[in-house]
Amino acid sequence: xxxxxxxxxxxxxxxxxxxxxxxxxxxxxxxxxxxxxxxxxxxxxxxxxxxxxxxxxxxxxxxxxxxxxxxxxxxxxxxxxxxxxxxxxxxxxxxxxxxxxxxxxxxxxxxxxxxxxxxxxxxxxxxxxxxxxxxxxxxxxxxxxxxxxxxxxxxxxxxxxxxxxxxxxxxxxxxxxxxxxxxxxxxxxxxxxxxxxxxxxxxxxxxxxxxxxxxxxxxxxxxxxxxxxxxxxxxxxxxxxxxxxxxxxxxxxxxxxxxxxxxxxxxxxxxxxxxxxxxxxxxxxxxxxxxxxxxxxxxxxxxxxxxxxxxxxxxxxxxxxxxxxxxx
Amino acid sequence: xxxxxxxxxxxxxxxxxxxxxxxxxxxxxxxxxxxxxxxxxxxxxxxxxxxxxxxxxxxxxxxxxxxxxxxxxxxxxxxxxxxxxxxxxxxxxxxxxxxxxxxxxxxxxxxxxxxxxxxxxxxxxxxxxxxxxxxxxxxxxxxxxxxxxxxxxxxxxxxxxxxxxxxxxxxxxxxxxxxxxxxxxxxxxxxxxxxxxxxxxxxxxxxxxxxxxxxxxxxxxxxxxxxxxxxxxxxxxxxxxxxxxxxxxxxxxxxxxxxxxxxxxxxxxxxxxxxxxxxxxxxxxxxxxxxxxxxxxxxxxxxxxxxxx
Numbered sequence: 363x364x365x366x367x368x369x370x371x372x373x374x375x376x377x378x379x380x381x382x383x384x385x386x387x388x389x390x391x392x393x394x395x396x397x398x399x400x401x402x403x404x405x406x407x408x409x410x411x412x413x414x415x416x417x418x419x420x421x422x423x424x425x426x427x428x429x430x431x432x433x434x435x436x437x438x439x440x441x442x443x444x445x446x447x448x449x450x451x452x453x454x455x456x457x458x459x460x461x462x463x464x465x466x467x468x469x470x471x472x473x474x475x476x477x478x479x480x481x482x483x484x485x486x487x488x489x490x491x492x493x494x495x496x497x498x499x500x501x502x503x504x505x506x507x508x509x510x511x512x513x514x515x516x517x518x519x520x521x522x523x524x525x526x527x528x529x530x531x532x533x534x535x536x537x538x539x540x541x542x543x544x545x546x547x548x549x550x551x552x553x554x555x556x557x558x559x560x561x562x563x564x565x566x567x568x569x570x571x572x573x574x575x576x577x578x579x580x581x582x583x584x585x586x587x588x589x590x591x592x593x594x595x596x597x598x599x600x601x602x603x604x605x606x607x608x609x610x611x612x613x614x615x616x617x618x619x620x621x622x623x624x625x626x627x628x629x630x631x632x633x634x635x636x637x638x639x640x641x642x643x644x645x646x647x648x649x650x651x652x653x654x655x656x657x658x659x660x661x662x663x664x665x666x667x668x669x670x671x672x673x674x675x676x677x678x679x680x681x682x683x684x685x686x687x688x689x690x
Numbered sequence: 691x692x693x694x695x696x697x698x699x700x701x702x703x704x705x706x707x708x709x710x711x712x713x714x715x716x717x718x719x720x721x722x723x724x725x726x727x728x729x730x731x732x733x734x735x736x737x738x739x740x741x742x743x744x745x746x747x748x749x750x751x752x753x754x755x756x757x758x759x760x761x762x763x764x765x766x767x768x769x770x771x772x773x774x775x776x777x778x779x780x781x782x783x784x785x786x787x788x789x790x791x792x793x794x795x796x797x798x799x800x801x802x803x804x805x806x807x808x809x810x811x812x813x814x815x816x817x818x819x820x821x822x823x824x825x826x827x828x829x830x831x832x833x834x835x836x837x838x839x840x841x842x843x844x845x846x847x848x849x850x851x852x853x854x855x856x857x858x859x860x861x862x863x864x865x866x867x868x869x870x871x872x873x874x875x876x877x878x879x880x881x882x883x884x885x886x887x888x889x890x891x892x893x894x895x896x897x898x899x900x901x902x903x904x905x906x907x908x909x910x911x912x913x914x915x916x917x918x919x920x921x922x923x924x925x926x927x928x929x930x931x932x933x934x935x936x937x938x939x940x941x942x943x944x945x946x947x948x949x950x951x952x953x954x955x956x957x958x959x960x961x962x963x964x965x966x967x968x969x970x971x972x973x974x975x976x977x978x979x980x981x982x983x984x985x986x987x988x989x990x991x992x993x994x995x996x997x998x999x
Contacts, residue, residue, distance in 0.1 A: 376825070376829075377829050377832060380829050381829075388845060388848075498981070498984075498985075499977075499981070501984065502927070502977055502980045502981035502984055503977050503980075504931045504934055504935055504938075504976065504977070504980070505935070506934075506935060506938045506954070507954065507973045507976065507977060510954070510958060510961065510969060510973065511973070513961060514961060514966055514970070518961060518962060518964075518966075525962075617832075617833070617834055618834040621833070621834035621836055621837040622834070622836065624836075624837075624840070624939070625836075625935055625938070625939065628938075628939055629958075639840075640840075640939050640940075640941070642844070643840055643841075643843065643844035643847065643939075643941050644844075644847075644939075644940055644941055646844065646847050646848035648848060651841070651844055651845075655841065658833070658837070659832070659833075662832050662833070663832075666832075
C-alpha cells in the first residue's frame with residue numbers, strides 16, 4: 363500500500379512540473395509585469411531597479427526555481443487588477459467553490475446512483491424511459507442555460523429561492539461556510555443543482571449500463587439459483603461490481619465539476635474561485651490565472667490519488683496485483 | 691459513363707447498411723431534419739432572416755422589448771419579440787446560429803487535423819516521439835477541456851493588444867476549443883495506426899520505398915478514418931457548447947458578431963425585468979441544436995459499431 367502511494371506521488375511530479383512550467387512561462391513571457399506595476403511615468407533607473415528586485419534579470423532556470431520556491435509557499439505576488447496578494451484572494455474564495463462543488467457532487471451521486479440502479483433493473487418501465495429522456499436533455503443543455511432556467515422558474519416566477527450570492531456565512535477560522543445558516547443553505551440549492559445535473563445524468567447512465575452488463579453474468583445467475591433474495595442479488599452482488607467504473611468517473615468528474623463551477627459561479631454571482639478566475643481571464647490578470655491553474659492541478663492530482671486508493675477498498679482483485687499495478 | 695456516376699453514387703447510398711439503419715429510427719430522422727433545417731437557415735440567414743439586426747439604419751429603439759407575437763403587445767413584425775436595442779430576436783438567433791455553427795465546425799476540423807496528424811506520427815514512428823506525445827496527451831486529459839480552452843483564450847488575450855484581439859477573437863476561440871480537444875482524435879488514430887502499421891499492405895509500401903509521410907497519409911490514414919468521423923460528430927455538439935459557454939462567460943466571440951452564447955448572456959441581464967424571451971429563445975435554439983447533433987452522433991457510433999449490429 364505504502365509503495366503504491368509513493369509510486370503514484372512520483373507519477374504526479376511530472377504533471378505538477380509541467381503545469382508549473384506553463385504557469386511560470388505565463389508569468390515570464392505573457393504581458394510585461396514591470397510596465398504594469400510601474401504605470402505610466404517612470405525613469406529607466408526605476409525600471410532597472412524593479413527588474414532586479416523581481417529577479418527578472420536572472421537566467422530562465424534560476425527564475426523558474428525561484429518561482430517553484432514561491433509556489434510551494436503559495437506565494438504568487440500581487441494581482442495586477444486588484445493589487446492584493448493572490449494567495450489571500452484565492453484563500454478567501456476557496457471555501458465557496460469547494461462547498462458548492464462537493465454539494466453538487468454529493469447530489470449527483472445520491473440521486474444518480476439510485477436512478478441508475480432503477481433504470482438498470484426495470485429497463486422497460488415508463489419511469490425508466492422518463493429518466494432516460496430527462497438525462498438526454500440534461501446532457502444537451504449547457505450548464506449556464508440550466509442555471510438561467512432555474513433562476514427564471516424559482517427566483518423570478520415563483521420567487522421562492524435566491525438567485526445570487528451565498529447568503530449569510532459563518533466564519534470558522536479562515537474558512538467561511540454557508541452550511542450553518544438558513545439563507546446560506548437556501549442560496550446553495552439552485553447553484554448546486556445546476557452544477558450537479560450534468561454529472562447526475564452521467565452517473566445514472568453509467569450505473570445503468572454497468573448494471574445491465576453485470577446482471578447478465580454467470581455469478582448473478584448463480585446467486586439467483588442459490589435462492590438469494592432480489593435485494594441481496596441486486597445490491598450485494600450487482601451494484602458492488604458496478605462501483606469501480608462509477609468511482610473512476612466520479613473522481614474524474616469532480617475535476618469537471620470544479621471546472622464548471624466557473625460557469626455556475628458566473629450565472630449565480632457565487633463569490634468563489636471560478637468567478638475570480640473568469641474575471642482574471644477577461645482582464646489578463648496573469649498572477650491569478652497562474653495560481654488558479656497550479657491549485658487546480660494540485661487538486662486534480664489529489665483527487666486522482668484518492669480515486670486510486672478507493673479502487674483498492676472496493677475491488678479486492680486489485681489488492682493481489684498491487685505490485686504489478688504500482689510498477690506501471 | 692460519367693453521366694451514370696451520380697446515380698450510381700446515390701444507389702450506393704440508398705442500398706447501404708447505414709441508410710437502412712437511418713430510416714429505421716424515427717428519432718434519428720427527426721434530428722437529422724432538425725439539424726439540416728438549422729444549418730440551412732443559419733447559412734441562408736442574410737437572405738431569409740426577416741430583419742437585418744446589424745443594420746443600424748433599420749433599428750428603432752421604440753421597438754425595443756416587444757414581446758413575442760402571442761403575448762399582449764406582441765407584433766407580427768417580430769415573431770419572437772425584440773431585444774433592448776429593438777433587434778428582432780428571430781433574426782439575431784439565425785445570425786447567431788451561423789456564428790455558433792461556424793465556430794463548431796471549424797474547431798472540430800482543427801482538432802481533427804491536429805489529432806490525426808499527431809496520432810499518425812505517434813503511432814507510426816513509435817519510440818520517444820510516441821512516448822512524449824502521449825505523455826502530453828495524458829497531462830492535458832487531467833484537465834477538463836473547457837478549462838484548457840478558457841486558459842488558452844486568456845493567454846492569447848494577454849499576449850495580443852486589445853484592438854488586434856477583437857479583430858481575430860473568432861479565430862482565437864476556434865483555436866482554443868480546437869486545442870482543447872485534439873487528444874481523443876490522436877489517441878484513436880494512434881491506436882488504429884499501431885494495428886495497421888504491421889499489416890502487409892504497409893509492409894509492401896515500405897518495401898517499394900515510399901516515404902513515411904506518403905505511407906501515413908495515403909495508406910494508413912484512409913483505413914483509420916471510420917472511428918474518427920464518429921468522434922468528430924460527437925465532438926461537434928461539444929464544440930458548439932464550448933463556444934456558447936465561452937461566449938456566455940464573456941470571453942468568446944466579440945459582441946459585434948454575437949453567437950447564441952452571446953445572445954443568452956445579453957438576454958440574461960433582462961431576465962429579472964420580465965423580458966424572458968431575449969434569453970430563452972436563443973437558449974432553446976442552442977439546446978435543440980446540440981441535442982440533434984448529439985443524437986446523430988450517438989446513432990452514427992452505434993450504426994458503425996459492428997458489435998451492436
